[in-house]
Amino acid sequence: MNYLAELLASGLAVGAVYGLIAMSFAIIYKSTGLLNFAQGEMGMIIAYVAWSISTSVDGNPFIVALGSIGFAVLFALAVERIVIRPMMSEPILSQIMVTIGLSVIFRSAIILIWDGLPHNMAIASGNQLVDLGGVRVRAAQIAVLVALFAAIAGMWAFFRYSRFGVAMRAVASDDATAQLMGVSSGKVQMAAWAAAAVLSGVAGVLFAIAYELSPSLYALGLKAFPATILGGLDAVIGSAVGGLIIGVTENLVGGYISSGLKEVAGFVIIILILMVRPYGLFGEKRIERL
Amino acid sequence: MNYVKGLAAAALLALPAGMATADQGVTDTEILLGEVEPLTGPPGLLGVAHNLGVRLALAEVNAKGGIGGRQLRLIAEDDGYVTSRTIQSLRKLIGVDKVFALTSLSGSGQALASMPIIKQSGIPAMVPIGPLPPLYEPPSDNIFVVGQSYTEGMHQLALYLAKEYPGAKWGIILQDDDYGKSLGEGIEQAREEADINVVFETEYARGQKDFASEMLRVKDAGVEVLIAGGIISENIAMVKEAEKLGITPVIATFWPGRVPEVLKAIGPASDGIYGVDYVAPIQSEAGQAFLELARKYLTEDEVARVNRYTMTGYSSTRALIEAMKGCADDLTWACTIEKLETNPPIDTGVMDPIGFGPDNRFSNSGVTIMRADYETLSFAPVGE
Structure with missing residues (x-):
């Protein structure tokens, strides 16, 4: 029983990391129709900035959080304004290629600005072990789950009750009509990019605290993207659930069947679910009127 | 694997005619060397450190007047540990930059995929990263492998x-x-x-x-x-x-x-x-002497990046340089290969002496079992 509980706990923790990044993919897609393939790399750069800040302020969690969130917002706004927005009228394939190009540049930037070495990210008590009824987890793993549920609640309230959230949904639904109604699609895009960067940054930082900070951190984005597909590309909260499903499935398969099947297990589930629900578990079925 | 072989074959066919000039990369004042390694991404940890070792060996010999009055210069290409980029980089180094010899073919998989190009060109090539048996069994005339197999x-x-x-x-x-x-x-x-x-x-x-x-x-x-x-x-x-x-x-x-x-x-x-x-720990006497040497020729930031790959890169390049020195008056590929084959083993102190033979293209280094000491962030041979 404890074995199962430990597998579930680890699966939920890593699934929460996937979930936060998956939400980032979905927020940008929902608001702009664009898939940002540099999302994992953006999370990695924010984690490195957080590490740089933490080493200069002796790991003070408040300064690290404020500094990292501030950087994430500015970084995302700069990318959106300088690189993405001028491309928005171009074919979608070109836009996607730009994000792939950005991902390569961001990966190289890590070596140019920092280094290729693994680092221990010591922020507050993030690395401390906590015993939850016989199941040992790191504090950062609890924090990432809390962050995911906070993000889910925040996003639900934002899209349902805030004027800006409703505006974002309007832009996602029909960009042209929303603009005629006075909604600024530019502002919506900026907000989406900033929110996505903060979420993926939180995921990157907490993963680095629990495990290690290294230039391979971007690979989390590759694991999170299938979670977005599973939850539904336009379903922000559904993507979070998709991340948890993939994290738990991977761990159960690795724990009970074989490590070799661990990496493919999530994709098998995606194929099965997409065969039944092509728009993902929580995605909206779009009706094309002719 | 077929894809890699296909790439290697395509690259081979695309090599410029007449590339295999024996003394390319040598002028009256300079000898040009080249290498491919990962300088970016996670494997950059080993590529950057290796590159420092090669540069250290070059700086040391240049400070003493070079080889036959010629200064050594290195062109390093980053392949990001991607085999197709290794092949492209090697084509550039051999065919366009026309380097005299190669000090690295990147990792084990990349080196294996590069073998057809290297063998066909005849260029002397050292392999100090990822020494796998297929790289030296059977021996290739111009490929010299240093270290120990996994x-x-x-x-x-x-x-x-x-x-x-x-x-x-x-x-x-x-x-x-x-x-x-x-x-x-x-x-x-x-x-x-x-x-x-x-x-x-x-x-x-x-x-x-x-x-x-x-x-x-x-x-x-x-x-x-x-x-x-x-x-x-x-x-x-x-x-x-x-x-x-x-x-x-x-x-x-x-x-x-x-x-x-x-x-x-x-x-x-x-x-x-x-x-x-098979490399001495940095805290050992030999490791400390190596660091001292590094401080003479590398910057403070670079010395901070020195690790075991710096030592293997340095040692392997030293063996190549000694062979080239023996051919200073007639610096050709044939002479350099012959000297690599016949020179007495070169001892740099940080690994077993490096030497090859007529039918031996693998300098076999003995291994040491070590244990980590977290307090000093180092490994020490067991029993010490």
């Missing part, structure tokens, strides 16, 4: 652990590629010679970051000796998971991760981890 290193490590921990339950976690296969072969060889009771064995996909389920199975199986067959990040994740689960098996890792940064990233749980290597 298989033999793991063979020795497993034999040592079997003797030290008789009757222990073993767990083995390996990467599902050539690297993991080589380590697996080393363990198999040891199992034929010693009593090794493996109770858990698994492979993981390259790039995996979460090892929670693997380590839970290690715990469940009651493993007492664990072979953590990852490269760098994977081993960090495995040891941290063991710490999280509250288990304390004897953990053994392999030389790609034998760098201080790995111990620092793991934290106190890294204390006592076993390692194996």
